[in-house]
Amino acid sequence: MSQQDCPPAGDDPAAAPVLDVSQLDVAIGASRILRDVTFAVRPGEFVALLGANGSGKSTLVRTVVGVLPATAGRVRLFGVDLTERRHVPWHRAGYVPQRSTASAGVPATVAEVVASGLLTGVGFRRTPDGADRVRHALEQVGLADRARSAVATLSGGQQQRVLIARALVRDPELLVLDEPLAGVDSASQTAFATTMARLRDRGVTVLVVLHETGPLAPLISRTVVLRHGRVVHDGPPPPAAPGNDDAEHHHQHAHAPDEGADGQHRAHALRVEPGGLP
Numbered sequence: 580m581s582q583q584d585c586p587p588a589g590d591d592p593a594a595a596p597v598l599d600v601s602q603l604d605v606a607i608g609a610s611r612i613l614r615d616v617t618f619a620v621r622p623g624e625f626v627a628l629l630g631a632n633g634s635g636k637s638t639l640v641r642t643v644v645g646v647l648p649a650t651a652g653r654v655r656l657f658g659v660d661l662t663e664r665r666h667v668p669w670h671r672a673g674y675v676p677q678r679s680t681a682s683a684g685v686p687a688t689v690a691e692v693v694a695s696g697l698l699t700g701v702g703f704r705r706t707p708d709g710a711d712r713v714r715h716a717l718e719q720v721g722l723a724d725r726a727r728s729a730v731a732t733l734s735g736g737q738q739q740r741v742l743i744a745r746a747l748v749r750d751p752e753l754l755v756l757d758e759p760l761a762g763v764d765s766a767s768q769t770a771f772a773t774t775m776a777r778l779r780d781r782g783v784t785v786l787v788v789l790h791e792t793g794p795l796a797p798l799i800s801r802t803v804v805l806r807h808g809r810v811v812h813d814g815p816p817p818p819a820a821p822g823n824d825d826a827e828h829h830h831q832h833a834h835a836p837d838e839g840a841d842g843q844h845r846a847h848a849l850r851v852e853p854g855g856l857p
């Protein structure tokens with residue numbers, strides 16, 4: 580069976596990884612940002628990438644989507660090494676960058692931004708079903724009625740959903756999102772979580788950078804935690820602390836786990852704090 584034929588396999592450890600990162604180093608200028616990062620994401624997994632400010636989360640996702648080059652090590656997307664750029668099936672992955680880089684000052688309508696997700700390496704090609712794809716992507720994020728609105732007139736949370744629709748317009752098997760909840764009001768966070776649950780149920784694989792798991796906590800199958808550019812935890816999300824098991828207690832801070840004197844890392848040190856969403 581080819582990679583293309585692989586069905587979603589949830590967290591089946593035997594399934595070929597969608598994303599395979601091995602001993603990855605990334606330097607920007609003279610700064611070594613990522614060091615010896617190794618982890619894999621398998622079909623159907625919903626992986627949260629956590630870590631304190633500056634730990635390297637954005638650098639890692641920008642590298643796995645081909646924006647930044649690796650200094651050493653290897654990244655494979657759907658089994659293809661990113662150094663073989665022309666053979667990488669980029670169309671099977673969608674990327675949602677941090678919102679601040681996206682729409683500020685762009686005088687475009689919602690539908691135009693979403694349609695730009697159909698751009699290919701050889702330029703914009705309007706496919707016959709392009710309009711249907713745009714409409715369907717906007718329906719998935721609950722913004723079908725705003726297609727003709729200027730993006731700048733939307734709230735922060737709605738703009739975030741426009742970017743997600745832009746990533747969905749090509750029906751990706753892997754979705755990589757960088758802090759989609761940052762600066763988003765709680766109503767939009769809930770709408771976003773509903774969208775993500777639907778995508779997960781359809782078998783879409785997700786790698787999402789988060790500061791706080793918030794309403795996404797029930798969806799997360801695994802957490803990878805970075806600290807100073809290294810992976811210090813890779814495993815199931817820690818259980819909520821006793822007494823924090825109601826719906827309001829998903830305010831999970833992305834501090835790296837404590838590092839024991841023996842070099843072991845303790846997942847339980849990921850703090851789950853009372854108080855719910857901000």
Ligand SMILES: Nc1ncnc2c1ncn2[C@@H]1O[C@H](COP(=O)(O)OP(=O)(O)OP(=O)(O)O)[C@@H](O)[C@H]1O
Nearest residue numbers: 607608610612630631632633634635636637638639
């Ligand atoms: N273009 C750049 N030039 C120099 N240093 C950079 C550049 N981009 C990132 N860095 C540095 O790399 C380190 C990791 O940054 P990165 O944005 O990947 O971290 P992060 O975990 O995503 O942080 P945050 O949670 O604040 O977004 C930081 O020390 C940052 O200052």
